Amino acid sequence: MPIKKPRGVPDILPGETDRWQHLERVVRELAHVYGYQEIRTPIFEFTELFQRGVGEGTDIVAKEMYTFNDRRGRSLSLRPEGTAAVVRAFIENNMYTWPQPVKLYYIGPMFRYDRPQAGRYRQFHQFGAEVFGSTEPGVDAEVIELLLRFYKILGLKGLSLEISSVGCPECRKELTDSLVSYIRPQTAGLCKDCRDRVDRNPLRLLDCKEPGCKELLREAPTPLDFLCLSCSAHFAALRQELLALKISYNINPHMVRGLDYYTGTSFEVILPGIGAQSAIGAGGRYDNLVKTCGGPPTPGVGFAVGIERTLLALEEQGIEFSGDTQPGVFVVAVGEDAVRHALRILQALREAGIRADRDHANRGLKAQLKQAHRRGVKWVVIVGEEELSRGTAALRAMDTGEQVEVNESELIPRLRAWRA
RNA sequence: GUGGAUGUAGCUCAACCGGUUAGAGCGCCAGACUGUGGAUCUGGAGGCUGUGGGUUCAAAUCCCAUCAUCCACCCCA
Incomplete structure (x- = not known):
């Protein structure tokens, strides 16, 4: 259990x-x-x-x-x-x-x-x-x-x-006495909670929600009368x-x-x-x-x-806050070498203060993109064998599907510019 | 502390008067599509019906207890 x-x-x-x-x-x-x-x-x-x-x-x-x-x-x-x-x-x-x-x-x-x-x-x-x-x-x-x-x-x-x-406290002493002697003759009309209150906590009588009690207490002495x-x-x-x-x-x-x-x-x-x-x-x-x-x-x-x-x-009241704590960038890599390299790219993005994450389940390219989509990220950085050999990365905008190949050195500046 | 309602898959809910192997949608995972997400189709995983007792040939279904959730009282933010 x-x-x-x-x-x-x-x-x-x-x-x-x-x-x-x-x-x-x-x-x-x-x-x-x-x-x-x-x-x-x-x-x-x-x-x-x-x-x-x-x-x-x-x-x-x-x-x-x-x-x-x-x-x-x-x-x-x-x-x-x-x-x-x-x-x-x-x-x-x-x-x-x-x-x-x-x-x-x-x-x-x-x-x-x-x-x-x-x-x-x-x-x-x-x-x-x-x-x-x-x-x-x-x-x-x-x-x-x-x-x-x-x-x-x-x-x-x-x-x-x-x-x-x-x-x-001085004001209150008189009030309690006065309240009790006001209500005492009418206790029969009070709800059962209030009948208790008379002895236990008379001030509470004043804010009872029962309509009957409210009526009886409308003219009752209140703290304001005894200031x-x-x-x-x-x-x-x-x-x-x-x-x-x-x-x-x-x-x-x-x-x-x-x-x-x-x-x-x-x-x-x-x-x-x-x-x-x-x-x-x-x-x-x-x-x-x-x-x-x-x-x-x-x-x-x-x-x-x-x-x-x-x-x-x-x-x-339907008031929403825009919580923005989720990663904005997902790094996707296929192939052993590319994955290793992508880890360094991810590290660099994070060092630059860009919220970024990656797939942790050894998924294929397709599944990784699906992950990225579900996580709601704005950008995906894709590194495969081809990009690796050219020293580039594919940068894909998830909302429009637009994708460009950029030099690795441009990655961070471009993500920063886009974010703003 | 008191009273009422409700507990079935991750979520929302089905399952006749107690009757065979507890279903569906959504979600999740995968495939169709071996370098591209959302749409569609197909498949898969996922349940001791909150828990423990009882009644019964037979319990998700009836009874009792217990735990939890929701709502209200008391009280308070």
């Missing part, structure tokens, strides 16, 4: 990887344009980091982590998200002594033990950006602008930006900044974040049409996280983009 891959961890095959590489190029180029530097953190950390950072009570930590002990019995976990690790690295490498703010981005795999479905996998990839050391609403706006610019460059259409503020003076001023300033940047948005008071570390600004980019999962990017402010993780009090704001979801959306 051949060994199969574990559940929910797709192979990304040649052809698809072209799309990935394109997206990764966009990410890097864009991040650098906005002044962000790449950070690479390990894909596993001490479990405690996520327990403290993401929050012990969150579903992600409580039931979705890949956790294991190492040989000395220390508990490690595959990272379920990116921010906690970046925060850890920020503290551990004394980045609070760097010129502030520190602007970082990352791209890489994350792991969550979830049931897979459309747009959700056990190993998935995120691109994220984080800014440390500034509470300026302008920074929140910049991060949002970067996020939206990313989708725009890729050519995605029909997305909407939803923003809100979940407030600081303290400074949170409220910050949110107002953010809206001003977005206005100045001509970024349109919806205020969604019912937006709830699943990670404990969020404070104040929170936002989501929504795109229908990729299955039940419609959030393709989300983020917010986390002004207490650095301190929670043992660093000096340092504000932060950032986002994460789901790469698979973004690729899914691109596919859904």
Whole structure:
């Protein structure tokens, strides 16, 4: 029995990887344009980091982590998200002594033990950006602008930006009480999940999809109703900044974040049409996280983009990338001497940076040409006994079938000229 | 973790009510065409019907379990 891959961890095959590489190029180029530097953190950390950072009570930590002990019995976990690790690295490498703010981005795999479905996998990839050391609403706006610019460059259409503020811990205390006492008399009308939520996680009531619950909660108190003076001023300033940047948005008071570390600004980019999962990017402010993780009090704001979801959306919208990683030239040779000689030609082409390959199966001329055709190459260099004796090679254009005999010394210049 | 659908050749799918040797198209390899790809024709390889049990004279077909995939819930990117 051949060994199969574990559940929910797709192979990304040649052809698809072209799309990935394109997206990764966009990410890097864009991040650098906005002044962000790449950070690479390990894909596993001490479990405690996520327990403290993401929050012990969150579903992600409580039931979705890949956790294991190492040989000395220390508990490690595959990272379920990116921010906690970046925060850890920020503290551990004394980045609070760097010129502030520190602007970082990352791209890489994350792991969550979830049931897979459309747009959700056990190993998935995120691109994220984080800014440390500034509470300026302008920074929140910049991060949002970067996020939206990313989708725009890729050519995605029909997305909407939803923003809100979940407030600081002080704002939230009153909110929870108020929400619970608002809904308590009406619990009978809620769906069974929501009846659970009332005690377990009341904020979740706000974003239930059930029409009945939505109706009951329409007038319910939201985080926005309980913002303290400074949170409220910050949110107002953010809206001003977005206005100045001509970024349109919806205020969604019912937006709830699943990670404990969020404070104040929170936002989501929504795109229908990729299955039940419609959030393709989300983020917010986390002004207490650095301190929670043992660093000096340092504000932060950032986002994460789901790469698979973004690729899914691109596919859904019929947006293709031209992946050009295939050889453009195929070297064909018949006869023992010619084959030996052709190997040197192939080597020279490759040294010149021309993507070139050859038949590796000892096929006849005809079959080699067939291979070349199937591989989709543009040019075939043919060397047989005749060409060998004349010091030439036949150069054949596969699209038109035109073929010319050229001196070997001309081969590389001509291929270069044609390629351009 | 919960619920639903589905697993037959590399891919897309057939195979009646359980009944002989599980078929087709595409793809792959080769030949027709011993120095020329795509078109056409011909041939070939390729299957323990996801896996393990059970029922039956007989299982791709019915039952159970398990694994995987897809979809949805929970949750999230």
